[in-house]
Amino acid sequence: xxxxxxxxxxxxxxxxxxxxxFEAMELKDGLAxxxxxxxxxxxxxxxCPEKAITLEEVQRASDERAASHRxxxxxxxxxxxxxxxxxxxxxxxxxxxxxxxxASLSAVLLGHQVEGLAAELMALGADAVYLxxxxxxxxxxDDAYCRVLAAAIQQYKPEVFLAGATSLGRxxxxxxxxxxxxxxxxxxxxxAIDLERRLLLQTRPAFGGNIMATIICPQARPQMATVRxxxxxxxxxxxxxxxxxxRLEPPAxxxxxxxxxxxxxxxxxxxxxxxxxxxxxxGRGLGKPEGFDLVRQLAEALGGVVGATxxxxxxxxxxxxxxxxxxxxxxxxxxxxxxxxxxxxxxLVGMQSSDHIxxxxxxxxxxxxxxxxxxxxxxxxxxxxxxxxxxKELRG
Amino acid sequence: xKIIVCVKQVPDTANxxxxxxxxxxxxxxxxxxxxxxxLFALEAGLRLREQAGGELQVLSMGPPQAAEVIKQAxxxxxxxxxxxxxxxxxxxxxxxTTAALAAGVKALGGADVVICGKQAVDGDTAQVGPGxxxxxxxxxxxxxxxxxEVDGQSLVVERQMDDGFDVVKLPLPGLxxxxxxxxxxxxxxxxxxxxxxxxQVPVKGAADMGLDAAxxxxxxxxxxxxxxxxxxxxGEREMLGGAPAEAGAAVIDRLVQAxxxxxxx
Numbered sequence: 001x002x003x004x005x006x007x008x009x010x011x012x013x014x015x016x017x018x019x020x021x022f023e024a025m026e027l028k029d030g031l032a033x034x035x036x037x038x039x040x041x042x043x044x045x046x047x048c049p050e051k052a053i054t055l056e057e058v059q060r061a062s063d064e065r066a067a068s069h070r071x072x073x074x075x076x077x078x079x080x081x082x083x084x085x086x087x088x089x090x091x092x093x094x095x096x097x098x099x100x101x102x103a104s105l106s107a108v109l110l111g112h113q114v115e116g117l118a119a120e121l122m123a124l125g126a127d128a129v130y131l132x133x134x135x136x137x138x139x140x141x142d143d144a145y146c147r148v149l150a151a152a153i154q155q156y157k158p159e160v161f162l163a164g165a166t167s168l169g170r171x172x173x174x175x176x177x178x179x180x181x182x183x184x185x186x187x188x189x190x191x192a193i194d195l196e197r198r199l200l201l202q203t204r205p206a207f208g209g210n211i212m213a214t215i216i217c218p219q220a221r222p223q224m225a226t227v228r229x230x231x232x233x234x235x236x237x238x239x240x241x242x243x244x245x246x247r248l249e250p251p252a253x254x255x256x257x258x259x260x261x262x263x264x265x266x267x268x269x270x271x272x273x274x275x276x277x278x279x280x281x282x283g284r285g286l287g288k289p290e291g292f293d294l295v296r297q298l299a300e301a302l303g304g305v306v307g308a309t310x311x312x313x314x315x316x317x318x319x320x321x322x323x324x325x326x327x328x329x330x331x332x333x334x335x336x337x338x339x340x341x342x343x344x345x346x347x348l349v350g351m352q353s354s355d356h357i358x359x360x361x362x363x364x365x366x367x368x369x370x371x372x373x374x375x376x377x378x379x380x381x382x383x384x385x386x387x388x389x390x391x392k393e394l395r396g
Numbered sequence: 397x398k399i400i401v402c403v404k405q406v407p408d409t410a411n412x413x414x415x416x417x418x419x420x421x422x423x424x425x426x427x428x429x430x431x432x433x434x435l436f437a438l439e440a441g442l443r444l445r446e447q448a449g450g451e452l453q454v455l456s457m458g459p460p461q462a463a464e465v466i467k468q469a470x471x472x473x474x475x476x477x478x479x480x481x482x483x484x485x486x487x488x489x490x491x492x493t494t495a496a497l498a499a500g501v502k503a504l505g506g507a508d509v510v511i512c513g514k515q516a517v518d519g520d521t522a523q524v525g526p527g528x529x530x531x532x533x534x535x536x537x538x539x540x541x542x543x544x545e546v547d548g549q550s551l552v553v554e555r556q557m558d559d560g561f562d563v564v565k566l567p568l569p570g571l572x573x574x575x576x577x578x579x580x581x582x583x584x585x586x587x588x589x590x591x592x593x594x595x596q597v598p599v600k601g602a603a604d605m606g607l608d609a610a611x612x613x614x615x616x617x618x619x620x621x622x623x624x625x626x627x628x629x630x631g632e633r634e635m636l637g638g639a640p641a642e643a644g645a646a647v648i649d650r651l652v653q654a655x656x657x658x659x660x661x
Contacts (some may be wrong), residue, residue, distance in 0.1 A: 022407060022518075030433060035429075036459035039403045040487030040614050079559065107484075115465035140562070142526065143535050154578055166558045171538035171573075173522035174490065178530035183491060183618030186521035206624075207407075214623040261552065262563035274558055278657075320577060326517060327432070327576055335656050356656050358647055373633060374647045378640040386644025393657040394652065 003034050003044070005052035009052035023208045043211065044337045063181075064112070068157055069221035070286035072098040075149070075163035075173070076121055076129075076321040078107040079140065080263070083117060084235075085275060086164030090227060091124040092235035093191055094162055097200070098127075100193040103159070106130060108152060108248075110145055112138035116247075122243035122263070130156070139263070141256030143173050150179040154246050158222045160192075160200050165226035166274070177224045184224040187330070188229045189353060190214075200225065205349065231275050231353060246326025266321075272307040273322070273329045278337075281324055281351070283338020284311035285361055285380065292318055294384050295339055301391050302335065309347050325350035338381045343368030397450035397548065397568075400507040401441040402528070403434040403469055404496060405462040406518040411635070415633060430465040433513025433574070435472075435581040440513050440540070440574045442582065445468040447546045451475045457485055463597040470592040471584035478504055482601035487614030490523040496612050497524070500529035509551065510571040525573035535570045541577035552613045554599050586659055 014028040019025075024037035025044055032044070032053070041159055045053045049322030059203040074090040076083060091107065098105040107126040109117055112135065118129040130314045132148045153161065153176070163169040165187040177184035189212075199216050199224040207214040217223040273279060282292050292306065308322040326346040336354035341347065341367055343359075351357070352371045359372035360380045369375040376383050408429040441452045454477035456462050466477035470502040480500050488496065501507060505595060510532070513656035517520035522538070529536035537555050553564045556575055566572065602612050610616060635649075636643040651657045 036461065038486060041624060042621050046624060084558070141535075142529075142538070155642065167478070167479070167539055170522045171526055173528045174521075174526035175536065177523075178494060178527040179493065181491075181618075183489060185619060186490075186519075186523055201622075204421070206520070212625050213621050214621050214625075215619050217619050220618045258537060258568065259565040260562050261565055264439055264560045266560035266562065272559060275565070326520070335651065356649070356651065356654065369633075374650055375633070375635045376640070376643040376647060377637075378633065378643060381641035383644040385649050386641040389641075390645035390648040391657075394648070396660065 003038060003040060004033075004054045004278070005058050006052045006054075007031060009050045011050055011052075012258055013049065014055060015047045015049055016044035017042050018387065020300070021211060027179070038052050040076055042212070051295050058178040059248045063219035065157075069159040071103045071156075071158045072105050073108050073130075073153075073158040073162070073167065074105070074126070075161070076107040077108065077164055077166060078111050078117060078118065081111070081114055081117070083120070084164060084166055084229065086166060086229040088124050088234040088237075089229065089232040090128060090164060090275050091121065093232035093237045094160075095125040095228070097160060097191060100195060101159070101198065104128065104139060105156070107134075108118055108149065110137045110148055112381075118243075118245055122357070123239050123390055125238055126205070126243050127198070128244040128246055130246045130248050134250040136250065136254040136256055139256065139260040140168055141258050141260070142175050143257035144254055145172050145205065146175045147178055147254070148248060148250050149176045151251065153180050153222060161222040161224045163224075165228050169226050172350055173224065173226050177339055178384065180220060180222075182220040182224055185215045185217070186226050187278065188225045189268075191225065191227065191232070193344050199223070228332065230352070254369065264373050270332035273305060273324060273331050276331070276333050277306040278302045278335045279307045279324070279331055279333045279351075279354075280307065280337040281307035281341055282312050282318070282339050283309040283341030285342065286312065287340070289315075289317040291340070293383070297388060298337065298339075298384055304333070304335070304338070307331070309341050326340050336374070338368050339384065341368050342366045343371070366384055397444065397448040397509065398445055398505070398507045399441045399450060399452040400417070400501055400504055400510045401434070401437050401452060401454050401474070402512045403438065403454050403456045403465050404431045404516045405429070405458045405465045407514055408432045408565065409460045411550065417522070426637070427442065428461070428464070429514045430468050431513055432577070433515060435513075436576055436578050437511045437513040438469055438472055438474065438573050439581045440543075440572070440578045441509075443543070443579060444509060444511075444546060448548065453504050455478055455497060455504060456480065457496050457500070458486075463599070466597045467595055469590040470590040470595050473585060473588050476595075477597060479597050479599045480605075481599050482602075482611040482612075484602045484615075485613045487619035488612060489619040490527055490616075491618050492519055492612050492614075492616035493524055494527040494531045495616060499530050499607050500600070501503075501532060501599060503605050504658070505567070508548075508568045510534070510569075512571070512573045514573045514575050516559075522531075522573070526592075526611065527614070529571035531583065532569075532571065535566060537564050538573045539572070539612060540572045540574045543578075588632065
């Protein structure tokens with residue numbers, strides 16, 4: 001299989017060379033030609049103004065699963081009986097997808113003594129809750145959770161399976177997708193249905209967030225995706241909404257392969273950047289470690305948490321758990337305030353899907369302003385006290 | 397202890413700048429590097445070898461020039477490696493990638509511990525480690541940030557979670573993926589550099605490992621990219637001018653107006 005370049009149509013304009021994210025396209029004798037770096041991503045196909053480039057259709061083995069699987073499932077992640085917000089977001093989005101497909105929406109809940117959560121899942125939109133309640137599932141183990149989920153998928157055959165792109169979800173779900181032999185798309189920020197082909201269109205940032213890619217899983221089922229927290233909108237919460245409770249029978253003698261010896265709720269990690277509504281982030285523009293005192297003050301006044309750039313973390317000004325960006329956490333809060341943050345690509349990738357972004361920086365050319373809802377060119381040590389003052393004034 | 401560390405050659409995104417006009421990547425002269433997270437995996441492997449003894453092999457799938465990352469791993473102290481290079485591997489999604497890597501692990505004679513970086517910075521999926529563990533039929537712990545105990549039968553590791561961390565005992569053979577906190581990579585050694593210079597990286601293709609071309613690469617992938625587009629700079633942008641004090645107050649007023657922040661009733 002390969003990229004096909006029509007020598008008659010190619011004008012050697014080089015659009016594909018510029019557009020290729022992998023430096024895999026070259027001009028040779030006035031014609032475009034892919035080299036060994038090519039990953040067949042298809043970016044050049046869209047870039048070519050002459051439509052000279054095509055990806056050769058790949059003949060895949062036919063898979064009868066596309067016809068036999070129905071319904072949308074959401075993985076109801078829980079730890080210690082608490083479900084992260086993303087479960088509600090998945091049910092909100094799952095409801096919309098299920099309605100488009102004319103299918104039902106179900107949640108699948110694993111744990112021990114967690115039946116009480118089923119009512120909440122129904123209130124959030126689940127028509128049915130599949131429940132596996134077993135002592136072997138009390139603490140998270142990839143293998144045991146995977147075996148139960150894979151068996152349930154094989155028995156009940158959903159066509160779409162969504163999970164949160166949380167630490168737990170991104171550990172467990174790739175194992176499950178492999179166990180049931182299907183495709184999986186990571187960390188999606190957009191989901192839609194192509195009704196004609198009953199396909200889930202899964203959109204995610206790729207190549208460090210510099211391009212967006214829409215991915216399909218044409219034949220295997222379920223079509224599985226992990227979904228970035230805080231991107232999808234929750235549906236209505238209807239207490240008392242009824243649904244069906246279906247008990248899953250875990251395999252006999254289910255024991256976890258790994259043993260969780262201790263669960264540490266770390267204050268340091270519990271900053272829970274991914275779940276925060278408001279993040280105030282400090283960068284190297286703070287100029288000194290004490291600058292984070294001001295960051296903290298503003299975070300407190302806004303009811304938010306403190307984030308940091310890699311530069312600030314590497315300077316030893318603050319712990320790594322605060323780091324936002326590609327090597328830290330990916331966040332999308334309602335409000336992101338960037339103080340003294342220049343906006344390196346790796347940082348922007350981790351925060352650019354925030355609802356509102358405020359940037360304060362002395363450099364008017366700082367890339368952070370390209371993504372900022374409100375930008376202020378100025379000294380943060382003057383601007384932030386003014387912000388705090390105005391907040392105090394308004395709050396009386 | 398037999399340790400296999402999986403590494404990937406990626407474009408060096410860290411030295412890439414955004415074009416301020418088009419908001420796209422300036423890609424000229426982007427070098428290929430070893431995936432930064434894989435350096436932590438390699439460091440974790442070297443520490444395990446120091447504690448438990450044994451040997452450390454590196455495994456990579458990529459074009460022929462990805463032999464460079466294996467040589468680089470040898471500079472850091474790896475004992476040897478294997479490159480899976482074949483046109484048939486091109487265009488692989490994570491499902492097809494793990495098919496090749498699992499065959500690669502077997503071709504290396506298996507392992508007590510397989511270590512992967514938490515994700516590659518070009519794809520950012522974090523799916524290959526757990527998928528590979530399933531393919532190999534071994535247990536896994538993802539996002540490991542530290543080791544507590546190491547012996548021949550098991551590892552006790554700290555697993556990073558969103559709300560803290562878990563202390564987990566992983567029986568061997570097993571697979572871990574590691575995050576940055578596991579330890580900063582050591583510098584390459586002189587001895588390693590000498591070895592790397594002379595080292596001939598073994599290369600295997602799909603057929604060498606008994607894999608059918610239909611199981612790997614684009615043909616063996618379940619997922620398919622149907623569209624690639626530039627991210628849209630969404631929403632309105634406003635630069636607030638004036639004196640810093642005025643701009644600071646103005647931005648709060650805008651946020652209150654937009655109901656992003658609440659002040660009183």
